[in-house]
Amino acid sequence: xxxxxxxxxxxxxxxxxxxxxxxxxxxxxxxxxxxxxxxxxxxxxxxxxxxxxxxxxxxxxxxxxxxxxxxxxxxxxxxxxxxxxxxxxxxxxxxxxxxxxxxxxxxxxxxxxxxxxxxxxxxxxxxxxxxxxxxxxxxxxxxxxxxxxxxxxxxxxxxxxxxxxxxxxxxxxxxxxxxxxxxxxxxxxxxxxxxxxxxxxxxxxxxxxxxxxxxxxxxxxxxxxxxxxxxxxxxxxxxxxxxxxxxxxxxxxxxxxxxxxxxxxxxxxxxxxxxxxxxxxxxxxxxxx
Amino acid sequence: xxxxxxxxxxxxxxxxxxxxxxxxxxxxxxxxxxxxxxxxxxxxxxxxxxxxxxxxxxxxxxxxxxxxxxxxxxxxxxxxxxxxxxxxxxxxxxxxxxxxxxxxxxxxxxxxxxxxxxxxxxxxxxxxxxxxxxxxxxxxxxxxxxxxxxxxxxxxxxxxxxxxxxxxxxxxxxxxxxxxxxxxxxxxxxxxxxxxxxxxxxxxxxxxxxxxxxxxxxxxxxxxxxxxxxxxxxxxxxxxxxxxxxxxxxxxxxxxxxxxxxxxxxxxxxxxxxxxxxxxxxxxxxxxxxxxxxxxxxxxxxxxxxxxxxxxxxxxxxxxxxxxxxxxxxxxxxxxxxxxxxxxxxxxxxxxxxxxxxxxxxxxxxxxxxxxxxxxxxxxxx
Numbered sequence: 001x002x003x004x005x006x007x008x009x010x011x012x013x014x015x016x017x018x019x020x021x022x023x024x025x026x027x028x029x030x031x032x033x034x035x036x037x038x039x040x041x042x043x044x045x046x047x048x049x050x051x052x053x054x055x056x057x058x059x060x061x062x063x064x065x066x067x068x069x070x071x072x073x074x075x076x077x078x079x080x081x082x083x084x085x086x087x088x089x090x091x092x093x094x095x096x097x098x099x100x101x102x103x104x105x106x107x108x109x110x111x112x113x114x115x116x117x118x119x120x121x122x123x124x125x126x127x128x129x130x131x132x133x134x135x136x137x138x139x140x141x142x143x144x145x146x147x148x149x150x151x152x153x154x155x156x157x158x159x160x161x162x163x164x165x166x167x168x169x170x171x172x173x174x175x176x177x178x179x180x181x182x183x184x185x186x187x188x189x190x191x192x193x194x195x196x197x198x199x200x201x202x203x204x205x206x207x208x209x210x211x212x213x214x215x216x217x218x219x220x221x222x223x224x225x226x227x228x229x230x231x232x233x234x235x236x237x238x239x240x241x242x243x244x245x246x247x248x249x250x251x252x253x254x255x256x257x258x259x260x261x262x263x264x265x266x267x268x269x270x271x272x273x274x275x276x277x278x279x280x281x282x283x284x285x286x287x288x289x
Numbered sequence: 290x291x292x293x294x295x296x297x298x299x300x301x302x303x304x305x306x307x308x309x310x311x312x313x314x315x316x317x318x319x320x321x322x323x324x325x326x327x328x329x330x331x332x333x334x335x336x337x338x339x340x341x342x343x344x345x346x347x348x349x350x351x352x353x354x355x356x357x358x359x360x361x362x363x364x365x366x367x368x369x370x371x372x373x374x375x376x377x378x379x380x381x382x383x384x385x386x387x388x389x390x391x392x393x394x395x396x397x398x399x400x401x402x403x404x405x406x407x408x409x410x411x412x413x414x415x416x417x418x419x420x421x422x423x424x425x426x427x428x429x430x431x432x433x434x435x436x437x438x439x440x441x442x443x444x445x446x447x448x449x450x451x452x453x454x455x456x457x458x459x460x461x462x463x464x465x466x467x468x469x470x471x472x473x474x475x476x477x478x479x480x481x482x483x484x485x486x487x488x489x490x491x492x493x494x495x496x497x498x499x500x501x502x503x504x505x506x507x508x509x510x511x512x513x514x515x516x517x518x519x520x521x522x523x524x525x526x527x528x529x530x531x532x533x534x535x536x537x538x539x540x541x542x543x544x545x546x547x548x549x550x551x552x553x554x555x556x557x558x559x560x561x562x563x564x565x566x567x568x569x570x571x572x573x574x575x576x577x578x579x580x581x582x583x584x585x586x587x588x589x590x591x592x593x594x595x596x597x598x599x600x601x602x603x604x605x606x607x608x609x610x611x612x613x614x615x616x617x618x619x620x621x622x623x624x625x626x627x628x629x630x631x632x633x634x635x636x637x638x639x640x641x642x643x644x645x646x647x648x649x650x651x652x653x654x655x656x657x658x659x660x661x662x663x664x665x666x667x668x669x670x671x
Binding site: 020075076098099100101102103104105106107109110111125137138139142152153154155156157158159160163180182183207209210212213214217233235236237238239240243244245276277278279 | 395400470475505506535537545547549550551552556557558565568573601604634635656
């Protein structure tokens with residue numbers, strides 16, 4: 001089993017005619033993802049990698065029964081593209097685009113509250129159910145089928161941890177890259193809830209980083225609502241206060257919350273072992289299974 | 290990105306928020322002339338991106354021309370926490386009875402804008418927020434509708450603002466929200482908003498930070514950014530190359546892709562007893578030239594004794610990275626600092642074959658690569 005993505009996921013790629021959209025559509029198809037349509041205004045009637053392109057997501061959803069969207073639209077137009085996907089509607093939207101203005105995302109988040117759609121991202125690597133389908137840019141070959149769920153704010157850190165899991169023979173149900181922006185669709189808690197309700201997920205890995213309070217909130221959720229064991233990792237222990245480390249969210253304000261220490265403490269208090277290195281996280285998962 | 294006080298005040302004043310009369314000056318003579326025009330007393334304020342300017346000697350009150358000359362001379366050219374002061378704002382000193390704090394920011398937890406008012410103005414508001422959070426009244430704003438006038442009034446009354454000026458303060462707050470919304474603000478703050486004996490409100494300081502991702506649709510703000518540039522030389526270079534870069538005080542240079550992975554590499558350097566010299570994220574899909582630029586950056590930091598590359602390719606290709614490393618290093622007769630490379634993910638095997646092992650040390654795991662780089666740095670140190 002899996003969460004968010006399974007055999008019935010039928011994908012429309014927004015921005016399929018762009019360089020990245022085209023390349024990753026090919027990669028997704030090669031992995032076995034059921035990409036059924038593309039959507040690009042003014043490009044209706046074309047084909048990319050054998051996939052029919054429509055002018056609107058509505059049309060793609062109607063004509064091809066698409067129920068999920070992956071967004072490769074440039075940042076200036078991505079907010080609008082997300083509204084279009086939410087309005088079409090599809091069940092899952094995965095936003096890969098990096099650099100969407102925060103106020104656009106605040107409006108998208110507001111719209112999201114009125115829908116049943118799951119939004120993953122933006123500024124994320126996507127979602128993968130190994131052996132079934134990937135929606136996004138994750139390198140499929142490092143993942144393997146198994147019973148560990150993974151949720152992470154960072155793309156390349158996801159790859160590192162998955163690599164350490166896979167090399168120990170620990171496969172994954174689904175991996176979700178939720179993205180590092182200040183405002184995102186799916187939070188740690190949303191993802192943890194999905195994994196908790198998935199009977200095939202036997203353990204969960206949660207990779208966080210400095211900045212914000214999402215990890216602290218997730219720790220509280222784990223303590224109160226989860227039976228499935230969780231192992232954790234927090235990036236940015238050595239980051240100096242007040243400096244922004246790439247991700248908009250990864251800034252330590254200097255006050256009590258948001259630091260690596262406060263996140264690790266909160267997770268430990270919730271019974272979550274936190275690895276000092278990605279390798280140690282994999283060891284913790286081995287112990288939990 | 291952060292505007293200077295004089296720029297933020299200009300934006301606020303253009304929208305109708307009352308600000309004191311002021312003039313920007315780059316020389317002592319200009320500062321004195323400005324003070325004469327405005328009339329004494331005047332405040333002379335360093336225009337640099339440093340908090341606590343007053344305490345650090347960057348703001349002084351001049352009562353006459355002699356003091357104006359003396360203080361302008363003191364402040365212009367001074368080093369304020371690492372920033373050289375090249376401009377001062379000469380400003381009418383407002384005689385006030387009370388000071389308020391008024392601000393608009395994004396509450397990232399809620400994903401919604403929040404407006405804030407406090408009667409504890411004129412002090413470090415972060416300290417107030419920590420010691421006595423109830424001293425700041427807050428109102429979340431639905432971004433679909435913007436700030437309703439009643440919300441501005443509500444938060445002003447909840448903060449306990451004097452009734453005589455409540456309407457004017459609410460109006461300032463509403464304008465501040467509108468600026469924040471129209472100009473893609475991340476933080477807009479007035480601290481202090483001064484209340485005079487005649488119940489006038491005046492913005493005595495102004496902070497306006499704009500979402501860097503939205504600058505493409507804020508051409509006027511972008512112009513201000515160019516005018517306001519300054520700071521660490523290496524960080525400026527990073528801006529030119531388009532890297533996320535932060536200079537730190539250790540001696541192991543770190544280059545990687547993806548913020549989370551680069552931070553993890555920093556943490557591992559520390560874990561293995563080393564000290565990171567920088568955070569450098571080349572971003573996704575970096576081509577050979579970009580990798581060469583990254584090496585150029587890290588080599589030009591004198592503190593660096595050893596460099597480690599940690600690349601886990603998704604969208605980034607290992608062969609491109611390897612080519613970039615070769616290209617950058619082949620220019621040298623002698624490699625200035627030892628370079629350790631770890632490549633994984635997309636096209637990593639191809640990359641490993643291309644990589645010139647006469648120039649770099651190759652390691653196959655993250656842990657081994659970091660440990661090796663730390664050892665190299667320690668050898669130089671010893």
